[in-house]
Amino acid sequence: MSGWIAVDWGTTTLRATRMDGARAGETRESGDGMNGLSPEAFEPRLLDLAGDWIDGPTEIVVCGMAGARQGWAEAPYRAVPCPPVAAPLTVARSADPRLSVRIVPGLSQRAPHPDVMRGEETQIAGILREVPEFDGVACLPGTHAKWAHVSAGEVVSFRTAMTGEIFGLLSRSSVLRHSLGGNDWQEAAFLEAVSDALARPEALSARLFEIRAADLLEEQDPAIGRSRLSGLLIGAELAATKPWWLGRDVIVTGAPALSQAYAAALRSVGLAPRILSAAEMTLAGLKTAKDLP
Amino acid sequence: MSGWIAVDWGTTTLRATRMDGARAGETRESGDGMNGLSPEAFEPRLLDLAGDWIDGPTEIVVCGMAGARQGWAEAPYRAVPCPPVAAPLTVARSADPRLSVRIVPGLSQRAPHPDVMRGEETQIAGILREVPEFDGVACLPGTHAKWAHVSAGEVVSFRTAMTGEIFGLLSRSSVLRHSLGGNDWQEAAFLEAVSDALARPEALSARLFEIRAADLLEEQDPAIGRSRLSGLLIGAELAATKPWWLGRDVIVTGAPALSQAYAAALRSVGLAPRILSAAEMTLAGLKTAKDLP
Structure with a gap:
């Protein structure tokens, strides 16, 4: 099975992409953001959106707010400096035995000031996949813009x-x-x-x-x-x-x-x-x- | 007749005080702020609140957003530097012939940057009544905080x-x-x-x-x-x-x-x-x- 599902589960939006190895197929989106979903509601909402893609054992890899304390399963923050994405991911329970669900943890920083991110670490990992030797700053504008200093494959600090x-x-x-x-x-x-x-x-x-x-x-x-x-x-x-x-x-x-x-x-x-x-x-x-x- | 009514008509609140010369009597308040009132609605809303105070020809003096373009009657801004309150006030029409309604204009500033106030000029006039020789800064915190440089009885500039x-x-x-x-x-x-x-x-x-x-x-x-x-x-x-x-x-x-x-x-x-x-x-x-x- 090279088929899997890539999921970006934000506060207000759920976005799923059907993957075949490294090749992206169809992307679907719904308003079933993490806000207001109980932990038990994540799996059914995902199946509503993309259940017809599943025809056997299927890996689901999720980033974003689905890993928050009130999400599908809490994926505790990893402290910087660290690679933006690293093993182990957090396993989330699913009722459907065909699914194997893992969630990417967010990042945290204690000093020089407290800060957290969830979802942007995955974009930074994407930047490093695209530009492996990148040494500089990832500026990720949005509702909460993140500025991350990236060097030697790690997030050094962020704001x-x-x-x-x-x-x-x-x-x-x-x-x-x-x-x-x-x-x-x-x-x-x-x-x-x-x-x-x-x-x-x-x-x-x-x-x-x-x-x-x-x-x-x-x-x-x-x-x-x-x-x-x-x-x-x-x-x-x-x-x-x-x-x-x-x-x-x-x-x-x-x-x-x-x-x-x-x-x-x-x-x-x-x-x-x-x-x-x-x-x-x-x-x-x-x-x-x-x-x- | 030494009786009159002092009215502070803000964006969200209408506040009227029964006056006898310089002596304040009862104050009443309602949620009939200027927001969402058509020009014809101001007089009836005021009479709802304080109509029972009126037993003959009565002066009504109003400050605040009732003088805005969408208010009871537009009281065009006066440009600083100027005394915070000065003649003429703006006369507003009333259907009840016993009422004589005047509205205090707001202040405007073109340089060094555009700015406006409505209502706070009356508080500044109050400060000058209390501290006639005041030379300094009136800080008026609120939804939109105003900082006004006051000197020689005038508002010199504000922010x-x-x-x-x-x-x-x-x-x-x-x-x-x-x-x-x-x-x-x-x-x-x-x-x-x-x-x-x-x-x-x-x-x-x-x-x-x-x-x-x-x-x-x-x-x-x-x-x-x-x-x-x-x-x-x-x-x-x-x-x-x-x-x-x-x-x-x-x-x-x-x-x-x-x-x-x-x-x-x-x-x-x-x-x-x-x-x-x-x-x-x-x-x-x-x-x-x-x-x-």
């Missing part, structure tokens, strides 16, 4: 910024929502805001409301408001993570539009980041995990 | 920080909500976070997630998490507004617990802020407005 979640909250639920609009990307406004945030990062807290005031006083284009909000927050993240990226080789791995935005911001500070697809790096990392004893 | 709204969004709706709890105030954790944010304001974006990680890895007390989040955000606000408060006389005017937190943060950077009650300053400012021609 999380809540940029994506804060952007979502401010743009959907704060007073700024009245002054943001459209999906028009205004690169100049974005880069100016990145530069403003990097030049005076301490002013962030006061700069956000300017977007609202500029709308009320000058009827600023809401597409500019949106690009500016994104630029202020990504610029603040770059200010916070400067020790990570300064003078380093950076690979950006996230959703396509978001990766482009981060790459543009990084180019504006003189870097030459490479972009690798997050979906592909997740799959590549799951292949590495599958090959572990 | 808004969205601290209260961001605290609310992060503590109710972000992943941090799992790691915050209780109403226990942990002053030491709060002040340490203020100091962390002031020492390295550029790190804010990465420090927030540490609260979650410290909970997952070290089961940090959620009361400490909550005090720490408050300290990080208020510290970031102090970093952004340093040119306002540094070396200045500061008066803090907000809700009681919030004023105490800001005052503690300001004392930790060597200031000796005074606290004046926001409710009283609003009322004092409305008295000043009522006396205008």
